[in-house]
Amino acid sequence: MKIIKTANYDEMSRKAANIIAAQMILKPNSVLGLATGSSPVGTYKELIKKNQAGDIDFSDITTVNLDEYRGLPRDNDQSYYYFMNDNLFNHVNIDKSRTHVPNGMVADAEKECGDYEALIKELGGVDLQLLGLGHNGHIGFNEPSAEFDKVTHCVDLQESTIEANKRFFASIDDVPRQAYTMGIGTIMAAKKILVVVSGADKAEIVKKAFTGPVTPNVPASILQMHPDVTVVCDAEAYKMIEA
Ligand code: F6R
Numbered sequence: 001m002k003i004i005k006t007a008n009y010d011e012m013s014r015k016a017a018n019i020i021a022a023q024m025i026l027k028p029n030s031v032l033g034l035a036t037g038s039s040p041v042g043t044y045k046e047l048i049k050k051n052q053a054g055d056i057d058f059s060d061i062t063t064v065n066l067d068e069y070r071g072l073p074r075d076n077d078q079s080y081y082y083f084m085n086d087n088l089f090n091h092v093n094i095d096k097s098r099t100h101v102p103n104g105m106v107a108d109a110e111k112e113c114g115d116y117e118a119l120i121k122e123l124g125g126v127d128l129q130l131l132g133l134g135h136n137g138h139i140g141f142n143e144p145s146a147e148f149d150k151v152t153h154c155v156d157l158q159e160s161t162i163e164a165n166k167r168f169f170a171s172i173d174d175v176p177r178q179a180y181t182m183g184i185g186t187i188m189a190a191k192k193i194l195v196v197v198s199g200a201d202k203a204e205i206v207k208k209a210f211t212g213p214v215t216p217n218v219p220a221s222i223l224q225m226h227p228d229v230t231v232v233c234d235a236e237a238y239k240m241i242e243a
Pocket residue numbers: 034035036037038039040066067131132133134135138139140141
C-alpha cells in the first residue's frame with residue numbers, strides 16, 4: 001500500500017485525477033469503479049477539466065459504481081445515479097450506456113445484486129476502483145461487521161452512516177435505511193485501488209484502517225492485503241499516522 005500525503009483537498013483531488021488519467025491514457029477502454037460522496041467530487045472536477053482540455057477521453061471508458069440507496073428513484077437528487085450524472089457524466093464525453101450504478105428501485109435485492117455482480121464479471125472486472133473512506137471504516141456501504149461480505153449485496157446502513165449522510169437530505173427520516181453495495185470481495189478483485197481521504201475527522205480511521213489490524217470491524221483494513229492500493233490523503237487526515 002502506498003500512502004501519498006498532500007497539503008490539502010485540492011492537491012489530493014489533482015493527484016487522484018492524475019492517477020486516473022494515467023490509467024485512462026494507458027488503457028483507453030478501462031473499466032473504472034467509481035464512488036460518490038464528498039471525497040471524490042474534486043477528483044471528478046479535475047477529470048472534467050482534463051477531458052475538456054483534450055487530455056483524456058471517456059469515449060471507450062466503462063464505469064461501475066460502488067453502491068446505491070435502496071428505494072430511492074434515480075431522478076431523486078440524492079440518488080447516487082443522479083450524483084454521478086451531475087458530478088461527472090453530464091460533463092464528459094462518456095457513452096452513458098456504459099455507465100452503471102446499481103438500481104435501487106429494483107425491489108428484488110437478490111436479483112439486482114446478482115445481476116450487478118455478473119455485469120462486473122462480464123466486463124472483465126474493474127481496472128481501477130476509486131474509493132472514499134467512511135468514518136467507521138466502511139468502503140462502499142460495507143459496514144463494520146463480524147465478517148467480510150464477498151459479493152454485491154443489500155445492507156442495512158448503520159446509525160453512524162445515516163447520521164453522516166443526513167446532511168444531504170431534508171431530515172434524518174428521509175435518509176434511506178438500506179443500500180445495494182459491491183462486496184469486499186468485489187472491491188478486492190479490482191486490479192488497482194485508489195482511495196481518496198481528507199479532513200481531520202478521518203484521521204483516526206485512516207490510522208486504524210491502514211496501519212492497524214486487518215479486521216471486518218474496520219472493513220477498509222482489508223485493503224492492506226491488496227497488491228496495488230494507493231491512498232491519497234490530505235495532511236489533516238494523515239496526521240495520526242505521523243503522530
Ligand atoms: C460512496 C461510498 C462511501 C463513501 C464514504 C465516504 O459511494 O461508497 O463509502 O465513500 O462514506 O464518504 P465521504 O466522501 O462523503 O466522506
